[in-house]
Amino acid sequence: MIPNHVGIIVDGNGRWATKQRKSRSEGHAAGAKNLDVLCEYIFNKGVKVLSLYVFSTENFKRSDEEVNYLMDLFVKKFKQDFKKFSKKGIKIVFSGRREPLRKEILDIIDDITLKTQDNDKGILNFCLNYGGHAEIIDACKKIIKDNIAVEQLDDMMFAKYLYNDLPNLDLLIRTGGELRISNFMLWQVAYAEFYFTDTLFPDFKKEEFDKALESFNKRERRFGGINYEKKNN
Numbered sequence: 001m002i003p004n005h006v007g008i009i010v011d012g013n014g015r016w017a018t019k020q021r022k023s024r025s026e027g028h029a030a031g032a033k034n035l036d037v038l039c040e041y042i043f044n045k046g047v048k049v050l051s052l053y054v055f056s057t058e059n060f061k062r063s064d065e066e067v068n069y070l071m072d073l074f075v076k077k078f079k080q081d082f083k084k085f086s087k088k089g090i091k092i093v094f095s096g097r098r099e100p101l102r103k104e105i106l107d108i109i110d111d112i113t114l115k116t117q118d119n120d121k122g123i124l125n126f127c128l129n130y131g132g133h134a135e136i137i138d139a140c141k142k143i144i145k146d147n148i149a150v151e152q153l154d155d156m157m158f159a160k161y162l163y164n165d166l167p168n169l170d171l172l173i174r175t176g177g178e179l180r181i182s183n184f185m186l187w188q189v190a191y192a193e194f195y196f197t198d199t200l201f202p203d204f205k206k207e208e209f210d211k212a213l214e215s216f217n218k219r220e221r222r223f224g225g226i227n228y229e230k231k232n233n
């Protein structure tokens with residue numbers, strides 16, 4: 001079975017670079033190059049929604065040099081890639097707070113969001129300046145501003161107030177060896193299957209994704225219930 005919504009916590013670019021005696025920037029460039037091939041592969045496999053954690057709110061604590069390099073890389077890649085995805089009918093959305101992203105990035109985000117909004121073959125969600133707590137708090141603020149009555153609020157309605165109205169995650173992959181969620185899609189992760197790998201992101205190729213799929217397909221998903229069919233056998 002192919003998961004409908006896959007999330008990837010992109011991690012390990014810096015360590016990959018150190019291992020190759022390269023700069024951290026070169027590690028991010030290698031990560032970006034890998035992302036190009038991987039995204040296409042994942043959509044071709046039949047995944048409908050792909051969420052990528054490419055910059056957390058906490059990543060602003062990194063050196064100015066690294067943050068600026070990443071922002072320039074995002075601008076360059078978004079400009080280059082959006083046509084490629086748009087041609088395939090992929091809608092591109094962004095999740096995260098706008099502040100303190102610079103105007104150049106915000107303009108591209110707005111432009112790409114607008115130009116791809118009617119595409120319906122899949123969704124590519126870039127989590128940029130993203131934090132899971134911030135997303136939930138921002139949703140609560142909008143709900144209060146909209147004067148939503150307490151009785152009206154349920155899972156479905158709450159989800160509509162998140163940065164984007166996306167289905168819950170089915171498979172969450174984290175590269176780079178750490179065993180944590182790091183504030184990624186805390187609402188949407190509720191019943192996701194987790195796949196952690198030591199592979200550093202620039203080395204996480206098609207074959208590695210296939211391994212994650214294989215592992216996903218061995219899981220028994222019960223969503224908090226009991227698989228009665230299995231229990232009776």
Ligand code: FPP
Nearest residue numbers: 010011012013014015016028031032054077
């Ligand atoms: C985490 O590795 C990676 C990032 C903070 C940046 C992810 C960015 C890319 C893959 C570049 C291209 C992205 C787009 C959207 C075109 P790390 O630096 O935390 O690695 P480390 O833990 O080994 O130091």
